[in-house]
Every structure is written in structure tokens, then in C-alpha cells.
Amino acid sequence: MSNPVNEICKILKTSKKKLIKLKRKSCENWDSLAHLEIIFIIEKNSKKKISATRLEKLNKGADIINLIK
Amino acid sequence: MLLIGKAIQLRNILITDSKFITITRKKKSVSRYLNNPPLDLNHQIEWIKKNIKNKETRDFIILNKKKERIGTIALNDINFKKRNAEWGRWICLGNSYQSIESFLLLSRYSFYNLKLKNIYSLTNIKNNKVLNFQIRAGGKYSGIIKNKYLMRGKKIHAIKYTFNKKSYLKLKKKIIKIHNFNFR
Numbered sequence: 001m002s003n004p005v006n007e008i009c010k011i012l013k014t015s016k017k018k019l020i021k022l023k024r025k026s027c028e029n030w031d032s033l034a035h036l037e038i039i040f041i042i043e044k045n046s047k048k049k050i051s052a053t054r055l056e057k058l059n060k061g062a063d064i065i066n067l068i069k
Numbered sequence: 070m071l072l073i074g075k076a077i078q079l080r081n082i083l084i085t086d087s088k089f090i091t092i093t094r095k096k097k098s099v100s101r102y103l104n105n106p107p108l109d110l111n112h113q114i115e116w117i118k119k120n121i122k123n124k125e126t127r128d129f130i131i132l133n134k135k136k137e138r139i140g141t142i143a144l145n146d147i148n149f150k151k152r153n154a155e156w157g158r159w160i161c162l163g164n165s166y167q168s169i170e171s172f173l174l175l176s177r178y179s180f181y182n183l184k185l186k187n188i189y190s191l192t193n194i195k196n197n198k199v200l201n202f203q204i205r206a207g208g209k210y211s212g213i214i215k216n217k218y219l220m221r222g223k224k225i226h227a228i229k230y231t232f233n234k235k236s237y238l239k240l241k242k243k244i245i246k247i248h249n250f251n252f253r
Binding site (some may be wrong): 033034 | 244
């Protein structure tokens with residue numbers, strides 16, 4: 001299984017270093033479809049379901065990295 | 070007309086939607102890339118009245134499961150001879166899944182109900198987030214339309230992306246895979 005952080009970086013066209021500071025609002029590659037792909041990777045990795053309410057609150061790279069850890 | 074999805078529904082626009090549309094289109098986050106924001110409520114009412122009669126447009130309101138209005142999406146310049154239409158007026162205040170499902174429902178309606186061959190978007194060249202969505206969703210780059218929009222006195226180019234039944238089915242398959250995982 002490939003590294004989930006690498007997969008997310010590929011989707012957002014960014015580096016691991018930049019991901020931690022990334023915000024959805026200011027990232028042009030973080031569109032709605034990219035967001036669902038990211039959530040899918042997190043769920044697949046953590047084997048936990050992310051609720052629809054929480055879905056839109058995950059707007060920072062740092063939050064995503066924390067969920068994967 | 071009611072198009073039913075898993076997280077949203079699309080229904081035909083009504084004059085009673087005027088207030089919602091006016092308020093929504095005036096939101097700063099929404100109006101940034103709108104080439105023609107509504108002036109006021111009366112203007113919006115007149116616009117809806119005109120559009121309801123227009124056979125070349127189909128304007129929909131996006132409703133969530135509670136039947137609350139969360140956005141708009143539309144087909145414009147429907148050409149039954151060429152079997153194509155422009156899709157747009159896409160504003161969704163819901164979550165990412167609801168946004169994408171609204172596009173999927175509109176696509177299904179276009180390709181199966183109206184039997185169109187393709188639908189295209191004309192996106193402000195500076196609206197990178199939406200342009201990225203078009204690429205990710207399988208849209209085919211179809212050129213630049215120069216000076217398409219006039220925004221704050223400046224002429225802005227638009228980028229055209231075209232979608233067909235094949236790209237719709239591919240996106241739908243992708244979303245079903247994610248949906249099954251997320252919204253069981």
C-alpha cells in the first residue's frame with residue numbers, strides 16, 4: 001500500500017513540507033473532487049468513517065496529517 | 070421536475086427562489102468570479118420569470134435532504150440540433166459530495182433526459198479552483214473564448230471544457246467508490 005501522505009500530496013500537487021501549512025481556501029488544487037479523494041484516502045488508511053459534517057471541517061493540511069498519524 | 074440523488078435533489082427554479090439566489094450570489098465568496106451578479110431582488114424576479122419561459126435554459130435549485138436550498142446549477146444555450154448545452158450557474162453551499170452530486174445529476178439529465186451529446190463549461194480563466202475541478206472530473210479542454218466576460222470593467226477570457234456521457238459515467242463510478250466508503 002502506498003504512503004497516504006504521498007498520495008494526498010500528489011492530488012494537491014504539493015510537497016510533504018508544504019502540506020502541513022496548506023489551507024483548502026487558498027489552495028487552487030484543493031477543489032471539491034480533490035477533497036473527496038483525500039477523505040477516501042484517510043478513511044482507507046485509518047479504517048474509520050468520517051461523517052458528512054466533519055467532512056467539510058477538514059480544511060487544513062495539518063489536520064489531515066494528524067488524522068493519518 | 071425533480072431529479073433525486075443520494076444527498077441532494079435538483080428541482081426547477083421558481084420565482085419564490087429569488088430571495089435565496091439574490092442573497093447567495095451576493096456573498097463575497099460566491100460573487101468573486103460571477104460575471105453578472107444580481108442587482109436586487111426585483112431584478113432577480115424578472116430574470117427568473119424570463120428564464121422559466123426560455124426553452125433553451127434549465128435552471129435548477131439544489132436542495133439537501135431536508136429540502137433546504139443549498140445552491141443552483143443550470144443548463145444554458147441548449148441546442149437540440151447540435152445536441153449540446155453550456156452548464157453553469159453552479160453555486161453549492163453544501164459539502165463536497167453534494168456539490169459533485171449536483172453536477173452528476175445535471176449530467177444525467179443532460180445525457181439521458183435531453184439526449185445531449187455533450188455539455189460544456191465556460192469558466193473564468195482566473196477561477197483556478199473550478200478549472201481544476203473540470204480537469205479532475207474528466208472535462209476535455211476545448212479552447213479559450215477570448216473576452217467572454219466583463220468583470221469590474223475588465224474583459225476576461227473563459228476556458229471551455231467539454232463533458233460527454235463517457236466522462237459522466239467515469240466520474241460517477243469514481244464517486245460511487247468514494248460514496249460507498251464515506252456515507253454507508
